[in-house]
Amino acid sequence: MKLYKAYAKVNIFLKITGARGNYHEIISRFMRVDSLYDELSFVAKNRDDAFKIIGEFSCKTEQNTIYKAYIALLDSLDETPAKSLKNLMDKYAVEVKKNIPAFAGLGGGSSDAATFLKMCNEVLDLGLSQNELALIGLKVGADIPFFIYGYDSANVGGIGEVVEEFKEELLDFEIFTPKIEISTPKVYRAYRENFYNPIDGFKVEKLKKTPSLDILKKMSADEANDLFKPALQEYKELKNYYKYGYYFSGSGSSFFRVKERKQ
Ligand SMILES: C[C@](O)(CO)[C@H](O)COP(=O)(O)OP(=O)(O)OC[C@H]1O[C@@H](n2ccc(N)nc2=O)[C@H](O)[C@@H]1O
Ligand SMILES: Nc1ncnc2c1ncn2[C@@H]1O[C@H](COP(=O)(O)OP(=O)(O)OP(=O)(O)O)[C@@H](O)[C@H]1O
Numbered sequence: 001m002k003l004y005k006a007y008a009k010v011n012i013f014l015k016i017t018g019a020r021g022n023y024h025e026i027i028s029r030f031m032r033v034d035s036l037y038d039e040l041s042f043v044a045k046n047r048d049d050a051f052k053i054i055g056e057f058s059c060k061t062e063q064n065t066i067y068k069a070y071i072a073l074l075d076s077l078d079e080t081p082a083k084s085l086k087n088l089m090d091k092y093a094v095e096v097k098k099n100i101p102a103f104a105g106l107g108g109g110s111s112d113a114a115t116f117l118k119m120c121n122e123v124l125d126l127g128l129s130q131n132e133l134a135l136i137g138l139k140v141g142a143d144i145p146f147f148i149y150g151y152d153s154a155n156v157g158g159i160g161e162v163v164e165e166f167k168e169e170l171l172d173f174e175i176f177t178p179k180i181e182i183s184t185p186k187v188y189r190a191y192r193e194n195f196y197n198p199i200d201g202f203k204v205e206k207l208k209k210t211p212s213l214d215i216l217k218k219m220s221a222d223e224a225n226d227l228f229k230p231a232l233q234e235y236k237e238l239k240n241y242y243k244y245g246y247y248f249s250g251s252g253s254s255f256f257r258v259k260e261r262k263q
Contacts (some may be wrong), residue, residue, distance in 0.1 A: 004040045005115070006040055006100075007034070007037045008175075009106060010175070010250075010254070011028050013027075014224070014226060014227060015028070015199045015203070016191065019196075020158075024191070031212060032152050032170065037111075038112055039099075040116060040119065042093070053067065054094070054095040065113035065141060066094055066096070073117060074086070081126055096112060109141065110140075110144045113140050114133075114145075117144075118148065133148045134161065142160030142161075145163050149163050153165070153212060177254040178252075184250070187227050187252070190231075191227060195229055235253070
């Protein structure tokens with residue numbers, strides 16, 4: 001069966017622009033990490049088994065983003081395509097070769113979910129547009145729309161649903177992920193309680209136009225990512241891993257820097 005790659009991402013910058021209920025509106029440059037991906041495929045399974053995910057996961061199937069994406073997709077479909085989807089998942093398991101670390105700020109779970117949605121759309125010929133898939137994905141996680149569109153680089157806004165391609169060369173990253181299980185809601189909560197200071201529209205427009213390499217030359221790690229300071233506050237041990245010249249991805253715990261321009 002065909003292998004599908006679910007790439008990781010890094011957040012070159014991540015600035016908060018406001019609040020929306022329990023969520024935060026952001027402006028962030030997402031870049032795909034070409035060298036780090038999970039591999040997903042459909043493999044034949046016993047018809048009697050329930051929805052099955054094969055792979056090394058620390059969570060139950062019901063909590064897996066792939067399962068949540070399946071439920072969200074089922075909910076969005078009319079009766080006939082919903083039946084085909086159920087039929088597909090009766091016959092096949094989703095096998096995942098997990099390479100992207102979890103709790104890493106690299107979007108592993110989100111990328112798996114997005115890839116699963118795209119696989120179903122392709123295999124069942126559901127005819128869903130990228131916008132439709134992104135909206136279904138958004139119900140499962142804020143990072144999923146970026147992975148649906150599959151751009152190398154994009155400015156991501158709203159809570160994650162506004163994805164605008166940014167044309168630039170893909171960069172090659174060196175990444176390290178401290179073994180700290182960072183909770184994304186906890187970091188956002190700490191930001192809201194102690195660091196809340198949304199940036200203005202003028203700065204947003206400037207950031208959106210600046211190439212990623214320039215951002216990384218001009219900004220320090222804490223200037224580039226509004227979640228770095230709250231993460232340091234909530235996870236004191238993070239400080240021991242920080243190395244000068246590295247940047248913080250998402251809510252962590254990964255740090256990255258550019259290796260070289262991709263040939
Ligand atoms: C940190 C990032 O990964 C950066 O790309 C994302 O902003 C978070 O994306 P994610 O992990 O897919 O987030 P979700 O699983 O949708 O949300 C987890 C929790 O993070 C917080 N959250 C998430 C996204 C966002 N724009 N504002 C938030 O405040 C909310 O408390 C939410 O309940
Ligand atoms: N498909 C999946 N891959 C990895 N972890 C998953 C998946 N589905 C659910 N999880 C659970 O989600 C948590 C971590 O999620 P994930 O791998 O997406 O990392 P993350 O670093 O939080 O991602 P993000 O970049 O969005 O912050 C763990 O509790 C893990 O058990």
